[in-house]
Amino acid sequence: MTATTSIRPSTKPLLRALRSPGVMPPPIWLMRQAGRYLPEYRALRDKAADFLDLCYRPDYAAEATLQPLRRFPLDAAILFADLPLLADGLGQKLDYREGEGPVLEPIRNGADLKRLRLENVHRRLAPVYETVARVKAALPAEVALIGFSGAPWTLAAYMVQGRSGAEFAAAKRWAFSGDPGFDALIALLVEATVEYLDGQVKAGAEAVQLFDSWAGLLPAPAFARWCVRPVAEIVTKLRARHPDLPIIAFPRNAGFMIETYAEQTGVDCVGLDYTVPLVQAAALQAKSAVQGNLDPQYLVLGGAAMECAAVDILERLAKGRFIFNLGHGVVPETPVENVARLVEIVRGWRR
Amino acid sequence: MTATTSIRPSTKPLLRALRSPGVMPPPIWLMRQAGRYLPEYRALRDKAADFLDLCYRPDYAAEATLQPLRRFPLDAAILFADLPLLADGLGQKLDYREGEGPVLEPIRNGADLKRLRLENVHRRLAPVYETVARVKAALPAEVALIGFSGAPWTLAAYMVQGRSGAEFAAAKRWAFSGDPGFDALIALLVEATVEYLDGQVKAGAEAVQLFDSWAGLLPAPAFARWCVRPVAEIVTKLRARHPDLPIIAFPRNAGFMIETYAEQTGVDCVGLDYTVPLVQAAALQAKSAVQGNLDPQYLVLGGAAMECAAVDILERLAKGRFIFNLGHGVVPETPVENVARLVEIVRGWRR
Numbered sequence: 001m002t003a004t005t006s007i008r009p010s011t012k013p014l015l016r017a018l019r020s021p022g023v024m025p026p027p028i029w030l031m032r033q034a035g036r037y038l039p040e041y042r043a044l045r046d047k048a049a050d051f052l053d054l055c056y057r058p059d060y061a062a063e064a065t066l067q068p069l070r071r072f073p074l075d076a077a078i079l080f081a082d083l084p085l086l087a088d089g090l091g092q093k094l095d096y097r098e099g100e101g102p103v104l105e106p107i108r109n110g111a112d113l114k115r116l117r118l119e120n121v122h123r124r125l126a127p128v129y130e131t132v133a134r135v136k137a138a139l140p141a142e143v144a145l146i147g148f149s150g151a152p153w154t155l156a157a158y159m160v161q162g163r164s165g166a167e168f169a170a171a172k173r174w175a176f177s178g179d180p181g182f183d184a185l186i187a188l189l190v191e192a193t194v195e196y197l198d199g200q201v202k203a204g205a206e207a208v209q210l211f212d213s214w215a216g217l218l219p220a221p222a223f224a225r226w227c228v229r230p231v232a233e234i235v236t237k238l239r240a241r242h243p244d245l246p247i248i249a250f251p252r253n254a255g256f257m258i259e260t261y262a263e264q265t266g267v268d269c270v271g272l273d274y275t276v277p278l279v280q281a282a283a284l285q286a287k288s289a290v291q292g293n294l295d296p297q298y299l300v301l302g303g304a305a306m307e308c309a310a311v312d313i314l315e316r317l318a319k320g321r322f323i324f325n326l327g328h329g330v331v332p333e334t335p336v337e338n339v340a341r342l343v344e345i346v347r348g349w350r351r
Numbered sequence: 352m353t354a355t356t357s358i359r360p361s362t363k364p365l366l367r368a369l370r371s372p373g374v375m376p377p378p379i380w381l382m383r384q385a386g387r388y389l390p391e392y393r394a395l396r397d398k399a400a401d402f403l404d405l406c407y408r409p410d411y412a413a414e415a416t417l418q419p420l421r422r423f424p425l426d427a428a429i430l431f432a433d434l435p436l437l438a439d440g441l442g443q444k445l446d447y448r449e450g451e452g453p454v455l456e457p458i459r460n461g462a463d464l465k466r467l468r469l470e471n472v473h474r475r476l477a478p479v480y481e482t483v484a485r486v487k488a489a490l491p492a493e494v495a496l497i498g499f500s501g502a503p504w505t506l507a508a509y510m511v512q513g514r515s516g517a518e519f520a521a522a523k524r525w526a527f528s529g530d531p532g533f534d535a536l537i538a539l540l541v542e543a544t545v546e547y548l549d550g551q552v553k554a555g556a557e558a559v560q561l562f563d564s565w566a567g568l569l570p571a572p573a574f575a576r577w578c579v580r581p582v583a584e585i586v587t588k589l590r591a592r593h594p595d596l597p598i599i600a601f602p603r604n605a606g607f608m609i610e611t612y613a614e615q616t617g618v619d620c621v622g623l624d625y626t627v628p629l630v631q632a633a634a635l636q637a638k639s640a641v642q643g644n645l646d647p648q649y650l651v652l653g654g655a656a657m658e659c660a661a662v663d664i665l666e667r668l669a670k671g672r673f674i675f676n677l678g679h680g681v682v683p684e685t686p687v688e689n690v691a692r693l694v695e696i697v698r699g700w701r702r
Binding site for chain 2: 169172173176177178216218219220221223253255256257274275276277278280293295297298300301304305309312327331333
């Protein structure tokens, strides 16, 4: 089965929708579809020593990846991992603290870059590749496996700031300062991301998604330099190794810059946050596939409000190259039955 | 002097720039120009019993408003107050807790609205009007006085959520639910905002700004309903009372929707957050004046990076209807000398 699907990837609806308009019903997966809203995820999380253990133990991480697939007929599994793992792979000390999320020993200047080692990435992240392989072996034939990484700007934001919050002011100031040290950090992250995603693809990922969660913190010229250009480089380098690899990127809150992003990065599909109006989303479909963009609060709410918002998206976007998704991740307070209903709405869609 | 300026408001550069393109040098003021980056503000804050005391004592609030004007040749003073004061004026219990910001007893449904009383607004907010009058009397002849209020959606977000953070999920869900109670809350806030700004104008404010700080949390249809439409109603109602009143609105992170906002609200000037690309900003000048949009982190950074970013904005926008400002408020760690330098750059601009 694995051999067949890697020779003919286009039999999977999600992979077809990246290249062909109007795949019916439109494929669906959800950002953070593996996560705290699922009781079985919370049980697994309690078994793991800590969050890093959950990410780095292939048995746990594969289980977390597969859990939502057992409940819902989704079109993709997305590798269970976390953005800052690549920083850890490069040798930056990473810790998860209760109620605070990832905490890194901050990189603040060119000299600090000496702490990072590209050559460590594959060895340290080998357990992630093992997770990918295990998931691939266990996946239903119609379900695509998406690998992922943070995009360089968002990774740099965490690595420089050291933790979430404060609008990543230290990272922005270093980026704005003109210091070549920041260029060097981004260049290193381009290489590291290519290696990391290459490792995931070799282990069985059939598409990859780059998360640029903090793209919306940059003014346009900085966005062009730190979000568009590095992703374009990653696309070129990955395509040199894997010419047919579908690449999705999610530049959250890119605003007006999303058009430039779709034109200049060369990605196959742009993930849309929930603020992108559907008229602009439809216009983007001339340049790339689009993925999105239901506000996750509709999924918490459920009922007619969720149904209307989902149908609105389907009516405007399903005739183009389109993957249904949220405009941000599933939130922990989401009722499981609302996820089931949303998948049913999208699965049942015909036009 | 007061009489002269209210008969001929157009002698003040900021008021002229709202209606006429290419005012040279372009007028400048800064969001949060009164605030923690100023040592004299911190001293004043320490004298006040708490933050509410600082806002509600006209001697303190007027002093806070005037402090930045003593240091920098700015073109406007903006009333020192805080968004949630209007909720307090309506009778919702408001508290400021150290390190947490405003905390309100949440309004969660139509029944909770009975706690709010429009008729209380003028009596409870009379000290704010007194602050406006004191500032007006003390202001240099060339400096305009800007009154302000939160826009209905952002006020509602605080009033429903009860505090900042968590992406105002409860407020969004109520807004998305279709419950007429949320429409009633917004309708009440439209009326309350009109009364509050009317009170400020009668006390001497020469222009007003509506802050929609959380506009960027809404998908496009919700943005049209909860950000555009209520502000359009406020504009119509305020203009019925004050036909020449200049109205500025700042829909932060509106993304693509900023064009619709400029077209449909009828405001004189749209405040631009730092993500709005200058090419779109220049296009907006055909529809309204624009104000913005330097990233406040450039002001922390100073030096050549700040100068280049400021000059870029001036080159692209100063020939249209334009007020120089930041794309978000001054942050506490801003060096005072960088603010002085920025004002000097804008003051010295000729093209």
